[in-house]
Amino acid sequence: MAIQAGEAAPLSQSGFDSVLNRLGVDQEALWSLLTVETRGFGFLPDRRPKILFERHIFHKRTGGRFSDRHPNISSPSGNGYLGDAAEYDRLAQAIKLDHDAALESASWGLGQVMGFNAKKLGYQSAEAMVDEFCKGENEQLEGACRFISGNNPLKTAFTNKRWDRVAFFYNGRAHAENGYARKLDHYFTLYRIKGCPSVRTRIAQAWLTYLRYSPRGVDGIIGDGTLAAIVAFQQDRGMNVTAELDDATFEALKNAAS
Numbered sequence: 001m002a003i004q005a006g007e008a009a010p011l012s013q014s015g016f017d018s019v020l021n022r023l024g025v026d027q028e029a030l031w032s033l034l035t036v037e038t039r040g041f042g043f044l045p046d047r048r049p050k051i052l053f054e055r056h057i058f059h060k061r062t063g064g065r066f067s068d069r070h071p072n073i074s075s076p077s078g079n080g081y082l083g084d085a086a087e088y089d090r091l092a093q094a095i096k097l098d099h100d101a102a103l104e105s106a107s108w109g110l111g112q113v114m115g116f117n118a119k120k121l122g123y124q125s126a127e128a129m130v131d132e133f134c135k136g137e138n139e140q141l142e143g144a145c146r147f148i149s150g151n152n153p154l155k156t157a158f159t160n161k162r163w164d165r166v167a168f169f170y171n172g173r174a175h176a177e178n179g180y181a182r183k184l185d186h187y188f189t190l191y192r193i194k195g196c197p198s199v200r201t202r203i204a205q206a207w208l209t210y211l212r213y214s215p216r217g218v219d220g221i222i223g224d225g226t227l228a229a230i231v232a233f234q235q236d237r238g239m240n241v242t243a244e245l246d247d248a249t250f251e252a253l254k255n256a257a258s
Contacts, residue, residue, distance in 0.1 A: 006134030008047035010206035013199045015138030019145040025159050031196050032187035034110055036180065041218035042110030042140045044085055045209050049109040049133045053090040055080050058105035066097050100126065109133040111144025121146040161188065197221060204245050207257035208233060
């Protein structure tokens, strides 16, 4: 199975609000989790879901039978990451060895849900979950919602903003190595002070990214990178250059990206 680019629809306001209400958490808390997990966006510029392939999981799910000959994708120890699109090269190697175990050994999309959780979360298989996640961030956030809702200690910690416990239940015992709890607390505090990301801005940034205008991140905040990308897009389309995400620019982006 080669993972094909899907619709890759950006997160909608209704999709975010639906999960927010079901989880019963502060919006700053949910934004913090999403920011830390995938730097705020669930897709690569080529519209495939962001992934991280975990070679120690593949080792475990295949009984270690590939580890001697393929230590880059199967090993008792973790790490070995290449990042971004290069993770799909590692995944492709693993798929050739064991299709199902490979998909189960990667974390997927906006909430970085591990493939091996698929059936527990109500998907028929890891492949079925991946197919859903290729559609858009709403589907990816739904998967993260199922994961959190199905783990009562995690949901309680998330509701109470116990970041150390959230980090433990979401990322395992090694969470401290990457300062996961500290990052969650940082973004929660930042969003409380500065305000949360704008879904509308995120959508525009996603479209700009797909169109190869680099806004320097999909974070829902208009900065210099986003302004420069908007100007370049407006110039290329022969539009009135306003350097603003006005309704005309938003609609033009929507049509171009679709």
